[in-house]
Amino acid sequence: MNEPWPITDLDPVRRLHALAGGIRGAHVTEAHIDAPFERVWDLLGDLEGAFGQVVPDMERLRVVRRQGERVEALARSRYGMRARLRGVQRPGWCWLQSRFLLLGVAAAPEGPGTRVAFTGGVRLPTHAALIPLGVRREGSRSIQRLTALL
């Protein structure tokens, strides 16, 4: 008899918590957004458009390569710094890192709305760690900007 043992799958927001838990200095900012997942992800998944407006200090982001879920992008901060970000993007999930930057965004349907979560900051190279400066403030700003765009 094929016994249907219970299984559980972690939604992207829970996955973001799991990863951030292993990165010293990382903070996850999480919120319920009163808009359906599709609408929220239309914005957050638009790397060259709304994504840059939601993530603080990101003036411009240009995708230079995409292969399946893998993405490579050039980013320029409002202060002129440049970064080559590499990572994975799929519905509800975006995880990008450069040598000095980390950006993590997750979203999952929650009732008629959406639960979103942000993490990231300035990386300490060769360590799973972020410089814990402004990580909470930037997460809150991302939520505010996303809500304003909706």
Place this chain on the structure above:
Amino acid sequence: MPDERPDDRTARLVRAAQRGDTLAMAELLDVLAPYVGRVCAPIALGQGADAAQEALVAVFKSLRTLKDPAALHGWVRAIAVREAIRTAHRAARTVPADLSALPARGDPQLSADIRDVLDRLSPEHRAVLMLRDVEGLDERTAAALLGVRTGTVKSRLHRARDTFRKAWTS
């Protein structure tokens, strides 16, 4: 690396993640999350997602301590079982292991919901069952993983698994 064997890929990801590569951590998460979910759900039941999340946090927090990437699977399993039992207890969902209340053989309720059967067992009983029936571990290995004597695992199995299987294999 399209021709890479899954074990080699996992070992490569573990080493890169231990060096602080968060992309490797994210890839490793994709590999581990379904497995951790399968281990945690039968033990923590309604708290399966909480348990799996806690287990993965514990995995990534202590990944640097894993010396041999080939041991990843067993190491993650031990963490997942521990977190699932802890989460189930914390949620105070534990009910007395009253096995006399198990549905009789052939009871149509059984084919309707295995969850109902698992619900009647303590988290430790569920862990022993899962380790034997899903993970295929022998009693000695299950005992080592749960931190109890082999005799304890045997008695838990006697009380839980046999009744469970009798109810299920008609």
